[in-house]
Amino acid sequence: MASPYAQDAGVRTGMRRGGVLMLLPDARIHERAPTLEADARQAVALALLQYTPQVAEGEESTLLMDVGASLRLFGGIRALCRRVRANVRALGFTASLACAPTARGAWLLARANAGRAVRMEALLRRLDRLAVLLMPPARPYAAWFDGIGCHTLGDLRRLPRPGLQRRCGRELLDLLDAAYGLVPELYEWIAPPETFRARLELYDRIDDADLLLAGAQCLLLQLTGWLCARQLAVERITLQLEHERGRVARPPTSVEVVLAEPTWRDEHLVRLLKERLGRLTLEAPVIGLALEALQVRPMAPPNASLFPEPGGSEEDRMRMLELLAARLGPENVLQPLPLADYRPEQANVWVPVQQKVSARARDAQLPPDVLSLPRPTWLLARPIALLMRDHRPFYGSPLRMASNPERIEAGWWDGPETRDYFIAEGLDHTLYWVYRERIGMGEDGPKWFLHGLFG
Amino acid sequence: MFIQYFFASYMNCSGSISAAPEALHPSLWLASQLARSDTRCIDTGHPTLSAQLPGGGWPTGTLVDLLLQQPGIGEMRLLRPALAAVAQRRIVLLQPPHPPQALAMAALGVPPSQLIWLRATRTADALWAAEQVLRSGSCGALLFWQNNIRADNLRRLHLAAQAGETLFFMMRPLAAGQDASPAPLRLSLRPQAGGIEIGFVKRRGPQRDATLFLPLNSYLPNRHAPVDRTAPAPVAAGGVHTELVH
Numbered sequence: 001m002a003s004p005y006a007q008d009a010g011v012r013t014g015m016r017r018g019g020v021l022m023l024l025p026d027a028r029i030h031e032r033a034p035t036l037e038a039d040a041r042q043a044v045a046l047a048l049l050q051y052t053p054q055v056a057e058g059e060e061s062t063l064l065m066d067v068g069a070s071l072r073l074f075g076g077i078r079a080l081c082r083r084v085r086a087n088v089r090a091l092g093f094t095a096s097l098a099c100a101p102t103a104r105g106a107w108l109l110a111r112a113n114a115g116r117a118v119r120m121e122a123l124l125r126r127l128d129r130l131a132v133l134l135m136p137p138a139r140p141y142a143a144w145f146d147g148i149g150c151h152t153l154g155d156l157r158r159l160p161r162p163g164l165q166r167r168c169g170r171e172l173l174d175l176l177d178a179a180y181g182l183v184p185e186l187y188e189w190i191a192p193p194e195t196f197r198a199r200l201e202l203y204d205r206i207d208d209a210d211l212l213l214a215g216a217q218c219l220l221l222q223l224t225g226w227l228c229a230r231q232l233a234v235e236r237i238t239l240q241l242e243h244e245r246g247r248v249a250r251p252p253t254s255v256e257v258v259l260a261e262p263t264w265r266d267e268h269l270v271r272l273l274k275e276r277l278g279r280l281t282l283e284a285p286v287i288g289l290a291l292e293a294l295q296v297r298p299m300a301p302p303n304a305s306l307f308p309e310p311g312g313s314e315e316d317r318m319r320m321l322e323l324l325a326a327r328l329g330p331e332n333v334l335q336p337l338p339l340a341d342y343r344p345e346q347a348n349v350w351v352p353v354q355q356k357v358s359a360r361a362r363d364a365q366l367p368p369d370v371l372s373l374p375r376p377t378w379l380l381a382r383p384i385a386l387l388m389r390d391h392r393p394f395y396g397s398p399l400r401m402a403s404n405p406e407r408i409e410a411g412w413w414d415g416p417e418t419r420d421y422f423i424a425e426g427l428d429h430t431l432y433w434v435y436r437e438r439i440g441m442g443e444d445g446p447k448w449f450l451h452g453l454f455g
Numbered sequence: 456m457f458i459q460y461f462f463a464s465y466m467n468c469s470g471s472i473s474a475a476p477e478a479l480h481p482s483l484w485l486a487s488q489l490a491r492s493d494t495r496c497i498d499t500g501h502p503t504l505s506a507q508l509p510g511g512g513w514p515t516g517t518l519v520d521l522l523l524q525q526p527g528i529g530e531m532r533l534l535r536p537a538l539a540a541v542a543q544r545r546i547v548l549l550q551p552p553h554p555p556q557a558l559a560m561a562a563l564g565v566p567p568s569q570l571i572w573l574r575a576t577r578t579a580d581a582l583w584a585a586e587q588v589l590r591s592g593s594c595g596a597l598l599f600w601q602n603n604i605r606a607d608n609l610r611r612l613h614l615a616a617q618a619g620e621t622l623f624f625m626m627r628p629l630a631a632g633q634d635a636s637p638a639p640l641r642l643s644l645r646p647q648a649g650g651i652e653i654g655f656v657k658r659r660g661p662q663r664d665a666t667l668f669l670p671l672n673s674y675l676p677n678r679h680a681p682v683d684r685t686a687p688a689p690v691a692a693g694g695v696h697t698e699l700v701h
Contacts (some may be wrong), residue, residue: 019614027525073673222622289481315589316593317591317593317594319546319591320587320588320591320593320594321571323587324573324584324587327583327584328573328574328575328580328584329578330571331571332574332575332576333571333572334571334572334573334574335567335568335570335571335572336555336557336560336567336570336572337567338557338558338567340563344556347555347558348554348557348558350554350557350572353571357568359568362568366558366561366567367558370558370561370562371562373558373562375529375556375558375559375562376556376559377527377531377556377559377560377563378526378527378551378552378553378554378555378556379553379554379556380553380554381553381554383466428524428645428646429647429648429649430525430527430528430646431527431528431529431646452527452553452556453526453527453553454527454529454532455526455527455528455529455531455532455559
């Protein structure tokens with residue numbers, strides 16, 4: 001095989017190494033690796049399982065898909081071809097795609113790179129013009145076919161069948177009949193594995209998050225195919241970034257993504273991985289990626305309502321929060337979990353959104369009459385000691401106590417507080433929540449602190 | 456804005472026009488009128504304020520600039536009725552100046568289960584988070600505190616807000632009122648005894664220089680009423696039923 005650039009320079013299939021190097025001195029020549037080719041075919045087949053459960057491997061690096069039942073779902077043959085082509089390109093391969101009413105016909109069209117033939121008559125016309133030598137059983141008799149002037153499949157069909165069978169064997173006729181739809185075809189469909197683990201070897205040492213994401217996308221595409229084929233949705237995946245084995249062996253860096261709502265589509269996973277990889281600092285360049293589906297559950301059909309909710313479904317909400325947590329960090333996306341405690345700091349507890357909090361547990365902690373408690377909207381992270389001027393606390397302006405004291409005296413078991421809370425008013429009528437320490441009074445009068453702002 | 460001035464001058468020149476501009480198209484109005492809002496509005500809960508806003512409430516799906524003298528001057532009490540109205544969906548507090556207190560928010564009518572507090576270490580992260588929240592459209596309101604923000608970022612957020620129906624308030628210091636902003640509604644807020652003073656920096660309607668005083672329900676208890684005094688006992692006529700006395 002030669003790349004288009006090499007073909008322009010005159011390199012042809014079957015040339016010797018020395019001849020190629022004479023035409024293109026800086027050509028890179030690789031040996032064929034059958035195991036790698038098989039792996040690649042397997043990866044593409046796994047990714048294409050998302051379009052149909054019936055994918056089979058054909059001869060000479062081809063994949064056959066029965067898409068008859070999937071056409072409507074994916075919006076017709078053109079849209080489906082476009083998606084398949086995009087998927088194969090995303091996986092990093094080039095393919096020639098052909099469609100035909102018979103699998104063998106499609107195989108022949110794809111080998112000749114002759115495009116689509118959707119109706120049977122069109123297929124017959126196209127097939128008649130194809131070269132005889134495309135069929136593997138005809139190749140040993142190439143000289144004979146050339147000698148009798150039989151160049152196309154149309155010529156071949158006009159030859160007498162008994163004589164052809166005696167000379168060239170049964171397979172040639174079987175293949176011809178299968179292509180023209182005269183006999184039924186049987187294939188062994190590829191069965192998806194029980195568990196999913198895909199590996200990708202990168203072509204270079206990589207430490208760029210965008211490039212890693214492109215690699216991870218290949219693996220996610222295979223995951224999507226596997227999930228669709230097995231009718232599963234994924235809850236937890238891990239992406240392992242394998243490092244080069246240098247002087248010290250380095251364990252692979254693991255990126256684990258846990259989903260609140262199981263999914264079988266890759267867009268959300270790609271977005272989550274993008275944010276996670278962007279935050280990651282790599283200790284060493286990455287040479288390989290491995291993706292594993294750790295936790296799966298049966299796919300639940302979408303619960304569609306007749307009138308869509310204006311704010312989107314609960315799943316959309318969870319997806320948004322997951323995405324926020326992936327970039328900002330789970331400790332920065334918080335929900336309140338108030339605690340029944342007299343001390344304001346201890347009562348105001350916020351926990352990560354991912355933590356499951358039942359509504360009953362939350363309501364049980366709320367005081368029965370929320371409205372009677374004068375609590376400030378903003379509670380300072382740590383109280384500010386106030387200056388004293390003329391025996392009055394001072395914050396921007398002298399503060400005037402505008403309410404009766406609320407005495408809070410609790411927490412002898414951990415961090416006792418003995419405070420008198422007041423609502424104080426500044427000269428500009430801003431309200432502050434201040435307190436006076438009752439124990440530990442300094443020599444210059446009681447100590448005052450600012451603890452909250454009334455929003 | 457151009458159309459607004461154009462029509463005003465046109466009216467003056469020709470003196471008579473067959474149809475009033477507001478009857479021609481919903482997005483036309485005279486400079487002396489308040490615009491009709493093209494988005495859904497949520498009632499502010501304060502009739503005097505609603506009367507001064509185009510559309511009669513806080514517009515959803517647009518950027519609303521609130522310029523605060525400092526945090527904690529009654530801005531949450533001002534927004535309380537609107538927040539309570541959209542509280543069936545999540546309310547996101549992005550980078551508030553101090554830790555919010557769930558009990559106080561519950562007293563304002565926002566149940567704690569609907570609150571999300573987002574913290575961001577970098578400005579870029581905060582802007583990204585705001586955009587994600589606005590684009591997802593699954594939250595009722597977004598309150599975003601940010602002191603310094605570039606005009607192109609504001610425009611980007613304004614565009615993102617238009618994608619959904621989220622109530623979006625930007626809380627910025629008073630000094631930011633000097634800078635241009637794509638927000639169609641900008642109000643300045645200052646504390647005042649027993650309420651809040653609202654200045655109209657920008658609105659789709661006539662220029663209003665006078666500020667609006669809005670009384671807010673105060674946290675201050677009435678200090679004089681609840682004195683522990685025994686109520687005078689109802690006079691009973693010596694154990695005899697009243698009907699029997701006559």
